[in-house]
Amino acid sequence: MQTLTKLGYNIAGPVLALIISFAIGGIFIAIIGKDPLAVYSQFFSDTLGNAYGIGQVLFKATPLIFTGLASAICFRAGLFNIGAEGQLIIGAFCIAFVGNVFGILPAIFLLPLCILAGFIGGACWGIIPGLLKATFGAHEVINTIMMNFIAAALVNYFVSNVFFVPATVHTPDIVPAAHLSRLDFFFESFHGAPVNLSLFIAIGAALLLHVYLWKTSLGYELRATGLNLNAARYAGIHVERHMIGTLTLGGGLAGLAGMNFVMGYKHYFELGFSEGAGFIGIAVALLARNNPIGIVLTSIFFGILQYGSLTINTIVPKELANILQAIVILCIIVLSKVIDRHMVRLQKQSVAAEVHA
Amino acid sequence: MYAVEMQHITKRFGHFTANHQVDFQVHEGEIHALIGENGAGKSTLMRILYGFYTPDAGQIYINGREVKIQKPSDAITLGVGMVHQHFMLIPPLTVTENIILGKEETNRLGILNLPLAAKQLTELSQTYRLHIDPSAKIEQVSIGFQQRIEILKILYRNAQIIILDEPTPILTPQEIDDLFKVLLQLKSEGKTIILITHKLSEVMTISNRITIMRHGKIVGTRETKSTTQTELARLMIGEEIGPPISKRPFIAHKDILIMEQVSAKGDRGVLAVRNVSLNVKEGEIIGIAGVEGNGQSELVQVIAGLRPFQVGEISIGSHSLSPTHGHQALAHIPEDRLRFGLILDFTLQENLILGRQQELRFRHYYFLQDSETRSYSSELIHSFDIRPEELSLPARNFSGGNQQKIVVARELSKNVPLIVASQPTRGLDIRAIDFIHNSLISERNKGKAILLVSSDLGEILKLSDRIAVMYEGEITKVFLTADTDEREIGMYMTGAKKKSA
Numbered sequence: 126m127q128t129l130t131k132l133g134y135n136i137a138g139p140v141l142a143l144i145i146s147f148a149i150g151g152i153f154i155a156i157i158g159k160d161p162l163a164v165y166s167q168f169f170s171d172t173l174g175n176a177y178g179i180g181q182v183l184f185k186a187t188p189l190i191f192t193g194l195a196s197a198i199c200f201r202a203g204l205f206n207i208g209a210e211g212q213l214i215i216g217a218f219c220i221a222f223v224g225n226v227f228g229i230l231p232a233i234f235l236l237p238l239c240i241l242a243g244f245i246g247g248a249c250w251g252i253i254p255g256l257l258k259a260t261f262g263a264h265e266v267i268n269t270i271m272m273n274f275i276a277a278a279l280v281n282y283f284v285s286n287v288f289f290v291p292a293t294v295h296t297p298d299i300v301p302a303a304h305l306s307r308l309d310f311f312f313e314s315f316h317g318a319p320v321n322l323s324l325f326i327a328i329g330a331a332l333l334l335h336v337y338l339w340k341t342s343l344g345y346e347l348r349a350t351g352l353n354l355n356a357a358r359y360a361g362i363h364v365e366r367h368m369i370g371t372l373t374l375g376g377g378l379a380g381l382a383g384m385n386f387v388m389g390y391k392h393y394f395e396l397g398f399s400e401g402a403g404f405i406g407i408a409v410a411l412l413a414r415n416n417p418i419g420i421v422l423t424s425i426f427f428g429i430l431q432y433g434s435l436t437i438n439t440i441v442p443k444e445l446a447n448i449l450q451a452i453v454i455l456c457i458i459v460l461s462k463v464i465d466r467h468m469v470r471l472q473k474q475s476v477a478a479e480v481h482a
Numbered sequence: 483m484y485a486v487e488m489q490h491i492t493k494r495f496g497h498f499t500a501n502h503q504v505d506f507q508v509h510e511g512e513i514h515a516l517i518g519e520n521g522a523g524k525s526t527l528m529r530i531l532y533g534f535y536t537p538d539a540g541q542i543y544i545n546g547r548e549v550k551i552q553k554p555s556d557a558i559t560l561g562v563g564m565v566h567q568h569f570m571l572i573p574p575l576t577v578t579e580n581i582i583l584g585k586e587e588t589n590r591l592g593i594l595n596l597p598l599a600a601k602q603l604t605e606l607s608q609t610y611r612l613h614i615d616p617s618a619k620i621e622q623v624s625i626g627f628q629q630r631i632e633i634l635k636i637l638y639r640n641a642q643i644i645i646l647d648e649p650t651p652i653l654t655p656q657e658i659d660d661l662f663k664v665l666l667q668l669k670s671e672g673k674t675i676i677l678i679t680h681k682l683s684e685v686m687t688i689s690n691r692i693t694i695m696r697h698g699k700i701v702g703t704r705e706t707k708s709t710t711q712t713e714l715a716r717l718m719i720g721e722e723i724g725p726p727i728s729k730r731p732f733i734a735h736k737d738i739l740i741m742e743q744v745s746a747k748g749d750r751g752v753l754a755v756r757n758v759s760l761n762v763k764e765g766e767i768i769g770i771a772g773v774e775g776n777g778q779s780e781l782v783q784v785i786a787g788l789r790p791f792q793v794g795e796i797s798i799g800s801h802s803l804s805p806t807h808g809h810q811a812l813a814h815i816p817e818d819r820l821r822f823g824l825i826l827d828f829t830l831q832e833n834l835i836l837g838r839q840q841e842l843r844f845r846h847y848y849f850l851q852d853s854e855t856r857s858y859s860s861e862l863i864h865s866f867d868i869r870p871e872e873l874s875l876p877a878r879n880f881s882g883g884n885q886q887k888i889v890v891a892r893e894l895s896k897n898v899p900l901i902v903a904s905q906p907t908r909g910l911d912i913r914a915i916d917f918i919h920n921s922l923i924s925e926r927n928k929g930k931a932i933l934l935v936s937s938d939l940g941e942i943l944k945l946s947d948r949i950a951v952m953y954e955g956e957i958t959k960v961f962l963t964a965d966t967d968e969r970e971i972g973m974y975m976t977g978a979k980k981k982s983a
Binding site: 340341343348349352355356357358359360361362 | 786788814816821822823824825826827828832836837839840844845848849850
């Protein structure tokens, strides 16, 4: 089959999925007595129609890039990291703590220190399931999930009893030296949108990960470990080291997601700020087929969905917006399979036609 | 009227045409051999007949009636049965349970009537002299036994047309004789047998007619009594293959691999390698003969550092091996190329440096050196004739023979004194086998020490300077190749003869 046809299908797939999911969503909207066209036009004009909307979308996308990468790098090594949520919470809390307690440091030291704190905090939450997997063979799915509970409870305790502003569920502010500038500081038109420099750090992380996976010998070994454990061992690769290292790296990346909120937006850590970014990251990674660059794009797509759902809140209930999001994801996943099958069938027909010609 | 007639069958996988306009006819009551190189399309054609694949175009007739075979159960209903290269048995279940699987006899309450099934099986096995124990568990029985079970499974389903996909490479010479007796008896009862094979000598002994395939097409059908092995070989590969490289006499001085009383546990925790002492010298090929599952695989894994050993000492060159871990500097052609030797989703180029990715030739600091890897890969592709010559094609898309060539090319290009080759030619066609044999001999002539493990006795006899027989984890006998023959080795392989006290 021609490459062009194939490419056509690859583009047509997601587009078709969007159309179908919006059609299904439209039925729901009509059922509750609203006008689907009005809802959709608001959805698109508010997200992509102006710079403020785009800024909001990018703000929503930023943590998803980090958590998407955190899941993807582990998938590439054959590991299921379900713990990005916990890693993110710990990382974000560490950033808030360091940004406040080491407030006397100048920005040039404090900024890297905060970022490092986020990475190390998340990495600690990744290395534990990594060590358990490599030494005892304990399954990382269970352990990363358990680590999520520990992270949530631990941070809950600290934010309620140890490091907090009375009568709130957040920590004291970090000092201004630890702030990451918003992009409206550089581009006036983003005015008011919370998107900040951590977006570029996220994109940079994606690029670095791309290089790591495909240009370095360690990335080669990591992929070998994920694709065929036996062959990796046969090739003298220390697969256990890669398991530990990759879960640690994944944890660190998830921890960095905390930058967006703590250093770039509210300047404190608040319980429940993540809105499940750790879990959505898994979906982002799967949809992007664990490709770091694809994760940036997929995260922006999820950003559109998330922020778009907020904007239509004025017309339809929030639950409907959530339903719409879920329908889109389901449609894309199902349709990509349907299209694969269709291509196989088309090929059969073309062979049969050729033979009979 | 034919028992089986396939007309204009075409089947493609992506760009690859596995069967092109194939016409294939089998008479009722004959043993029909289907031969051809690897990737010639024999297995594909038979899997179409058995309903594993549906053809892109073409018709199938069974006993003159056109049929649609969409899935294996359709084929079974039509009386077609197939014994696969890799057995489809469930190890923890008994022989009886495995055989009735999919055709269980139950009473009105849905409860299995196992004793009845066992009785039927015993009768069936007596009729065909396929000796089995209905209550044995699959995991406890030999490969030859498992094959008999697969054949019984098919007979139990009243198959009239029986397809056997390469049944003999895993059997001992004695077991092959027994299998052929069974096939002849089945034939005398009017059953139709289609035999896929590579081995021309077997074809000449057992078949009535022979169909030869090459590159997805039928190149001819012959009456066995009016053809010769030479003609068949020419039809299969389209040319004659030259005589093998001759072995240069090599006066060996230095032991490269030294094993002293090595014992190691298998996967189930019992000793799989028992008290093995063996030295391999430079410029020598030592063949390890044995029925599969007698500890050869475990022995190779121990030498390669993939399996810990409990007792004994091993050294390679002047390096002694840690009993618990450690990857070794050796060239290792693993027996299971798909599980160990290749990463199917890696490209050809990536697979060619598997295990060598940390060599300074292929990396600069942490960065892979793409241009160096590329030129090295192109060189190997050329000298080992790997096809297609596409560096970025995933290993998954290569034929079995070419996949094996990728592994062999990579391993033989290593500059190390010891080569361990485990089943290096299993499932390959004549030309690829010939190529790999010549490669091994020329490495030997360069002074490499080679340990060859193979269940193909012909291969062992052809290549080895010395032959060690392994039985139940022990080396029961070491011969000079010139001093022995197939029969004698067979006796040791089956344990009929054991270590002289």
